[in-house]
Amino acid sequence: MLAVVKEGIGVDSVNATGRRGVHQNVVVSFRTFAAITGSGFRRYATYRQATFAGAFTNTVFGFLRCYVLLAVADATAQGLAGGYDRAQLATFVWVGQGLLAVVLLWGWTELADRIRTGDVAGDLLRPVNPVLSYLATDIGRAGHATLTRFIPPVVTGLIFFDMYLPRRWVTAPLFVVSIVLAVLACFACRYLVNASAYWLHDVRGPMIAWTLGSGVLAGLYFPLRFLPDWATLALWVGTPFPSLLQTPLDVVVERDPPVVQAGLVALQAVWVVLLLAACDRVQRRAERKLVIQGG
Amino acid sequence: MTVVIAAHGLRKEFTVRVKAGRLRREKRVVAAVDGVDLRVERGEMLGYIGPNGAGKSTTLKMLTGILTPSAGEARVCGLVPVPQRTRLARRIGVVFGQRSQLWWDLPLRDSFDLLRHIYRVPAAEHAVRLARCRGLLDLDEFMDTPVRQLSLGQRMRGELTAALLHGPEVLFLDEPTIGLDVVSKQAVRSFLAELGASGDVTLVLTTHDLADIERLCQRLVVIDHGRVVHDGSIEALHARYGSRRRVVVDLDEPVGEPPEGAVVESDGRRLVFTVDGPVAPVIARLAALPALRDLTIVEPDIEDVVTRLYLSPDAP
Numbered sequence: 080m081l082a083v084v085k086e087g088i089g090v091d092s093v094n095a096t097g098r099r100g101v102h103q104n105v106v107v108s109f110r111t112f113a114a115i116t117g118s119g120f121r122r123y124a125t126y127r128q129a130t131f132a133g134a135f136t137n138t139v140f141g142f143l144r145c146y147v148l149l150a151v152a153d154a155t156a157q158g159l160a161g162g163y164d165r166a167q168l169a170t171f172v173w174v175g176q177g178l179l180a181v182v183l184l185w186g187w188t189e190l191a192d193r194i195r196t197g198d199v200a201g202d203l204l205r206p207v208n209p210v211l212s213y214l215a216t217d218i219g220r221a222g223h224a225t226l227t228r229f230i231p232p233v234v235t236g237l238i239f240f241d242m243y244l245p246r247r248w249v250t251a252p253l254f255v256v257s258i259v260l261a262v263l264a265c266f267a268c269r270y271l272v273n274a275s276a277y278w279l280h281d282v283r284g285p286m287i288a289w290t291l292g293s294g295v296l297a298g299l300y301f302p303l304r305f306l307p308d309w310a311t312l313a314l315w316v317g318t319p320f321p322s323l324l325q326t327p328l329d330v331v332v333e334r335d336p337p338v339v340q341a342g343l344v345a346l347q348a349v350w351v352v353l354l355l356a357a358c359d360r361v362q363r364r365a366e367r368k369l370v371i372q373g374g
Numbered sequence: 375m376t377v378v379i380a381a382h383g384l385r386k387e388f389t390v391r392v393k394a395g396r397l398r399r400e401k402r403v404v405a406a407v408d409g410v411d412l413r414v415e416r417g418e419m420l421g422y423i424g425p426n427g428a429g430k431s432t433t434l435k436m437l438t439g440i441l442t443p444s445a446g447e448a449r450v451c452g453l454v455p456v457p458q459r460t461r462l463a464r465r466i467g468v469v470f471g472q473r474s475q476l477w478w479d480l481p482l483r484d485s486f487d488l489l490r491h492i493y494r495v496p497a498a499e500h501a502v503r504l505a506r507c508r509g510l511l512d513l514d515e516f517m518d519t520p521v522r523q524l525s526l527g528q529r530m531r532g533e534l535t536a537a538l539l540h541g542p543e544v545l546f547l548d549e550p551t552i553g554l555d556v557v558s559k560q561a562v563r564s565f566l567a568e569l570g571a572s573g574d575v576t577l578v579l580t581t582h583d584l585a586d587i588e589r590l591c592q593r594l595v596v597i598d599h600g601r602v603v604h605d606g607s608i609e610a611l612h613a614r615y616g617s618r619r620r621v622v623v624d625l626d627e628p629v630g631e632p633p634e635g636a637v638v639e640s641d642g643r644r645l646v647f648t649v650d651g652p653v654a655p656v657i658a659r660l661a662a663l664p665a666l667r668d669l670t671i672v673e674p675d676i677e678d679v680v681t682r683l684y685l686s687p688d689a690p
Contacts, residue, residue, distance in 0.1 A: 107494055114491035122479040125520065201475035203440045205492055206463040367442055 111207065112215045119219020130223075133180060134231040141176040141232050145169055145240060148301070161304035166243035167332040171302055173236025175328050180228035181221050181258065182265035182323055184293050189213075190273035191282040203366065210270065210358045217266045243332050250333055253340055257327035260347040265323045267354030268293070274358070277365035298325030304334065315346065319354055322347040378544055378576050379414035379437060383446035385600075386432050406432040408600030409446065416543070417573040421591035422580045425684045429600040430580040434546050437578075438468055451543050464493060467537030471549035474529060475536060476521045482532045483517045486539060493540035500539060507535040510565050527558030534565060544576045545569070551583050563589045584676045596683060603683065608676060615682055617674035618648040623660055624668040 123130070148168045152160040163171060190213060193199040202209045236242050245251065272289045276282045294300055297320045303311050315321045326343045329335060335343070386407040394400040407429040414420050424430050435441035437448055439455030439462050448455055451465045468475070476485045490500040508514055511531040516524055524532065530550060537545060547566070551559045567590055570577050579591060587594060587608070594611060596604040604611055612618075628642030639646035649656050653671060660669060 111491045111494065114488055118477065118480060118484065118488045121484060122477065125479045196473070198473050200435070200440050200470065201473065203459065204438060204463055204468050204475065206460045206494075207492055208460075366440075369441065 112211065115207075115212055115215035116219040116222070119216035120223045121219075122216070123220045123223040130227045134228050137176045137179060137228065138232045138235050141173055141236060142239075144176070145172040145236070148172055161302050162334060163302060163304070163332065164243070166241050167334065168302075169236060169240040170243040170332045171328050173232050173240065173242060174331055175299060175324060176232040176236075177229035178258065178261070178324060178327060179299065180224045182261045183217070183220065183224065183269070184265060184297065184299065184323065185290050187269045188273060188282065188286065190270065191276040191286070194273070194276040195280055195282075199369075203369075208359075210355070210362050213270060214263070214266055214355075218262065221262045245331060245333055247333060247337060249337050250330060250340070253344055254327060254331045257330045257344050257347060260344065260351050261323050261327050263351045264319055264347060264354055267351065267358050268319060268323065270358045271354070271361060274361045274365060277361075277369060293320060293323065296320035297323040298328065302328070304329075315343075319350040322350045376416045377413055378416050379412060379448075379450050379578070381410055381412040381433075381437065381446065381448040384410040384412070384433065384436060384443055384448055385445040386429075386436060386441065387444040405444075405600050407436070407443075407597075410597065410600070410602055412595065412602070412605075414576060414578065416576055417570075418593060419570040419577045419591045420579065421587035421594045422578055422597065423582070423584070423587060423594065423680065424580075424597035426582075428597045430597055431548055433597070434468075434548055434578070434580060438462070438466060438546055464540060465543050467540070467542035467545045469530075469533050469537045469545070469547045469550050471530070471547075471552040474521065474533065476529070476532055478522045479520060481518045481520050482513065482524070482535075485521065485532070485536060489536055489539050495540050499541065503539050503541065504535070507538060510568065511535060511561065527554050527561070530554060530558065530562060531565075534562065538569075538575075542575065544578065547577065547579045547581075549581050550579070551581065551586055559583070559585075566590055584680060588676055596680070598684060611676075611683075612674050612679055615679045617679040618650055619653055619674055620672040621647040621649055621653065621656055621660065622670040622672060623647070623663070623666065625663065626665040626667050629663065629665065 145168070148160065148171070149165055152158055152163070152165050152168055158164060160168060190199070193202065199209075202212065205212065245254070268289070272285050273282060275285045279285070296303075296314055296318060303314060303321055303325050306314075311321075315325075326347050329343060330340050333340070384407055385405060387403050387405050390402050390404055391399045392402050406427075410429070410433055412433075422430055422433070432441065436443045437450050437455055439450075439459035442456050450462060453462045453465070455462055476482070477488065480488070486500075486504055489495075490497070495503075508517070511534065513531060513535060516528050516532075519528075521529060521532065534550070550566075551562055554562065563586060566577065566579075569575055570590060577590070579586060581587060592607060594604065594606065594608050595602055596611070604614070606614075623645045625643050625645070629645075647656060647660075657669065657671075660666065
């Protein structure tokens with residue numbers, strides 16, 4: 080590799096890199112991805128008060144949700160609700176309150192805002208795929224949320240409630256993989272909702288539909304196992320929503336035998352592939368008809 | 375010379391819906407850019423001007439690959455902008471005066487470092503270019519300030535640096551001095567003048583501030599209603615639209631009969647002449663006036679000629 084740099088700031092540099100091997104390209108691409116991920120972490124680390132307020136709010140709502148679900152379990156003859164006992168329900172709620180911010184179910188309109196204002200031009204003028212660039216940033220954001228928004232509600236739950244702790248060794252790696260897949264799937268869903276701004280310019284309608292739908296269908300308001308079996312199955316197979324929250328929560332509370340746990344995570348992986356492919360396709364189509372707003 | 379930008383018959387149509395009744399809407403096709411031909415050679419500093427809605431920014435968006443042309447073809451640095459947008463992005467820089475390409479939440483230093491990774495610039499090259507920009511644009515005092523806290527002038531200096539750190543061959547500037555105070559404008563112009571003087575970077579500048587053009591650009595392309603109405607030097611524009619230098623003569627006492635020449639104003643003690651061609655013979659003639667107190671030569675005002683051009687209904 081030859082690099083000749085002169086003092087100027089223009090094109091007075093000759094950078095003869097020769098034929099880069101595939102391996103080297105992969106390494107460089109990974110470094111770029113990691114740098115964008117790091118910037119995502121730092122961007123969200125800037126807002127400390129918002130982080131504290133978010134963790135506090137999720138913790139408060141955790142108490143409300145937990146008492147409601149425990150009351151449901153207490154009202155049943157065997158003390159089981161949807162197949163969960165009291166400790167499993169407590170874990171479901173408190174881990175769910177932490178994961179809510181990690182997957183970021185709500186509140187992301189950055190892409191839609193940039194499309195509406197025309198600032199998306201800046202994204203397209205960089206030599207990186209916009210979907211990958213936003214994904215890398217989101218992984219950085221999720222990393223920051225794992226440290227600052229996931230731990231406080233879970234620790235609160237452990238202090239105030241009798242929570243279920245996993246008993247199988249396989250649950251730990253499955254849970255980690257399931258969280259990563261949930262972050263990817265949720266990012267892809269949010270990206271698709273935001274990308275509707277390429278056609279609609281104003282995404283308030285799709286955003287409201289997403290906010291209402293995802294809360295109910297992802298298992299946030301109540302575990303989807305409360306529904307009839309056919310409805311649960313249809314949601315799991317036919318929509319990506321259970322893969323966003325319900326799957327990692329069912330994995331961590333060991334609601335099912337190990338084979339079913341692994342099957343649910345595999346289903347998550349299928350949804351991630353489909354959703355990211357949809358993001359890429361939508362982005363490409365949008366770029367063909369794109370009108371950059373503003374002068 | 376190497377041609378770095380070549381456009382032929384570049385056209386962009388937009389469909390707008392116009393209310394045509396209580397419930398009915400009609401589709402109307404509007405050509406924002408209507409057959410632009412352009413050739414720009416390496417190292418040129420090109421001013422691309424026109425009234426609001428003339429198609430300047432639309433042309434720039436097509437040349438940078440973020441807008442698909444409806445017809446015509448373009449090549450920038452030998453690449454077709456839209457299909458080869460990602461490759462082209464490594465070879466061009468773009469500065470939008472009205473929108474930021476920096477990361478709102480990050481300090482400038484972090485933004486620049488991130489750009490190094492995004493553009494895959496070797497660390498040594500990046501350091502040299504950044505040091506140069508820091509010196510020329512006085513960035514040091516706000517390198518650690520988040521972009522959201524920068525003043526417009528500071529942000530624009532950051533935007534210029536961000537656009538240059540990967541060593542672009544062509545720099546597109548879309549109204550880079552809009553909203554800036556005179557000091558910041560001067561700083562941006564001086565920087566661009568120095569950049570252009572090196573001859574390494576081709577500059578394409580759109581602006582409504584004609585002082586930018588006068589200071590920076592040897593060549594001026596004027597676009598109106600999506601069509602190029604002038605392509606040449608500023609002097610050629612003046613010649614074409616008949617703008618002339620003026621000679622203002624102040625006298626100690628009124629003269630009865632003004633000297634020979636085209637007098638456009640006369641209030642007895644002050645005479646204003648317009649001059650075609652060389653001004654020296656006119657001055658020699660006026661210097662012979664016995665009551666002459668002062669004589670001033672006023673260069674033609676580019677704003678006047680451009681205003682006339684914009685308002686001209688039969689612009690070619």
